[in-house]
Amino acid sequence: MNALALFDPAAAVADARIASAWAALREVEDPEIPAVSLVDLGVIRFVTAQSDGSLEVGLSPTYTGCPATEVIQAMVERALAGAGVGEFRVVRVIAPAWSSDWITPDGRRKLAEYGIVPPDHSSSSLRDLRPGCRPVACPRCHSTHTETVSEFGSTPCKALLRCRECLEPFEYFKCI
Amino acid sequence: MSAAMRVRDDDLFRYILRLGDLSLVLGQRLGEWVGHSPALEEDLGLANIALDLIGQARLLLGYAGEIEGRGRDEDQLAFLREHGEYLNPTLAEQPNGDFGRTIVRQVLIDAFQLELYEWLAGSTDLRLAAIAAKAVKETRYHLRYSGGWLVRLGDGTEESRTRVSSALERLWSLTAELFAEDEVDRAMADRGIAPRLADVQKAWNARIDALLAEATLERPPDRPYQWFGKQGAHSEHLGYMLVEMQYMQRTYPGARW
Numbered sequence: 425m426n427a428l429a430l431f432d433p434a435a436a437v438a439d440a441r442i443a444s445a446w447a448a449l450r451e452v453e454d455p456e457i458p459a460v461s462l463v464d465l466g467v468i469r470f471v472t473a474q475s476d477g478s479l480e481v482g483l484s485p486t487y488t489g490c491p492a493t494e495v496i497q498a499m500v501e502r503a504l505a506g507a508g509v510g511e512f513r514v515v516r517v518i519a520p521a522w523s524s525d526w527i528t529p530d531g532r533r534k535l536a537e538y539g540i541v542p543p544d545h546s547s548s549s550l551r552d553l554r555p556g557c558r559p560v561a562c563p564r565c566h567s568t569h570t571e572t573v574s575e576f577g578s579t580p581c582k583a584l585l586r587c588r589e590c591l592e593p594f595e596y597f598k599c600i
Numbered sequence: 601m602s603a604a605m606r607v608r609d610d611d612l613f614r615y616i617l618r619l620g621d622l623s624l625v626l627g628q629r630l631g632e633w634v635g636h637s638p639a640l641e642e643d644l645g646l647a648n649i650a651l652d653l654i655g656q657a658r659l660l661l662g663y664a665g666e667i668e669g670r671g672r673d674e675d676q677l678a679f680l681r682e683h684g685e686y687l688n689p690t691l692a693e694q695p696n697g698d699f700g701r702t703i704v705r706q707v708l709i710d711a712f713q714l715e716l717y718e719w720l721a722g723s724t725d726l727r728l729a730a731i732a733a734k735a736v737k738e739t740r741y742h743l744r745y746s747g748g749w750l751v752r753l754g755d756g757t758e759e760s761r762t763r764v765s766s767a768l769e770r771l772w773s774l775t776a777e778l779f780a781e782d783e784v785d786r787a788m789a790d791r792g793i794a795p796r797l798a799d800v801q802k803a804w805n806a807r808i809d810a811l812l813a814e815a816t817l818e819r820p821p822d823r824p825y826q827w828f829g830k831q832g833a834h835s836e837h838l839g840y841m842l843v844e845m846q847y848m849q850r851t852y853p854g855a856r857w
Binding site: 518 | 647
């Protein structure tokens with residue numbers, strides 16, 4: 425087998441551009457939770473090379489009304505322009521719908537270190553309205569004796585909880 | 601009207617507008633609570649639900665504008681239509697009243713949207729299916745919030761119970777419109793785009809009955825009365841709401857952030 429015959433220079437260039445786009449995107453912090461990157465959050469769905477030579481970047485909003493979505497798109501465009509990946513366009517992707525299950529293991533660790541309890545895995549049943557049975561552990565003292573103060577928090581993606589042992593309030597990343 | 605002026609798919613256009621207007625009008629109403637809620641947590645909760653609803657409305661109205669094909673975008677549809685062109689069911693535009701009445705209105709509509717979106721996520725219209733699959737996750741969370749409050753208020757103090765009971769009594773007659781099928785609904789169901797409203801009603805009844813039982817509240821009797829907001833004939837309340845919502849665009853046409 426002749427390796428040279430299989431080498432496609434155009435594809436290799438495209439691959440390199442895609443790799444630098446991902447590298448640039450990994451550096452973009454979420455505007456409201458700077459501890460994690462957009463890649464960690466799973467909102468960057470794909471980077472692909474198009475037939476016209478441009479890159480297409482798929483961006484999924486976490487919530488339809490999340491006010492940070494426009495800021496995020498602007499940040500993505502700035503990062504890609506700065507990384508010199510050539511022509512690109514950012515498209516909004518709503519299907520499949522973003523799920524908190526898409527947060528990477530690295531992202532979960534960073535959230536926890538930042539003091540936000542990462543989401544449980546989302547329920548497979550859409551008819552299940554009750555919060556997960558698994559108690560959420562306090563990020564400070566790790567007690568599972570916690571209570572929900574509010575289903576909604578300071579951003580659309582978080583809920584507000586309180587530890588009943590150490591009385592510390594803390595945030596929980598909503599699981600959807 | 602010339603052929604070019606006719607909307608390409610008027611039934612679909614009207615159907616998507618109904619869905620979008622329901623979210624937009626309810627979102628605007630919830631937004632009125634910001635800074636006035638009984639507690640900070642509820643201020644956050646109602647504002648977050650309002651945000652989701654307005655996000656859904658943006659997707660739906662944007663799609664409606666494309667179907668219409670006259671160059672109207674989501675903002676033009678939201679801010680430059682007259683009240684008779686709004687196609688939300690009348691229940692959505694009802695004033696907030698007290699917190700209990702807002703919660704009752706929310707439960708009734710959340711449960712409706714949940715049943716609807718669950719079905720629409722499998723619609724033959726793939727764009728609508730994608731929007732619904734996104735919205736259903738948010739709506740499930742909304743009902744968890746509003747349903748939780750209905751139970752606490754209904755099975756709560758004498759005062760809270762009296763208030764939600766009277767809100768339920770007051771708003772119940774407006775729910776008939778949600779399930780009143782007209783030619784648009786029939787056309788959508790025939791094409792596999794939307795569910796039969798009778799099926800939605802059955803599922804809604806089961807969900808609402810279970811919630812009312814948990815809240816120890818009585819289901820009010822159905823009365824032979826129907827509103828026609830879906831066809832553009834609204835209660836007096838919508839006009840006042842739109843005056844406030846559309847003020848900025850009417851006063852400074854084309855103003856942007």
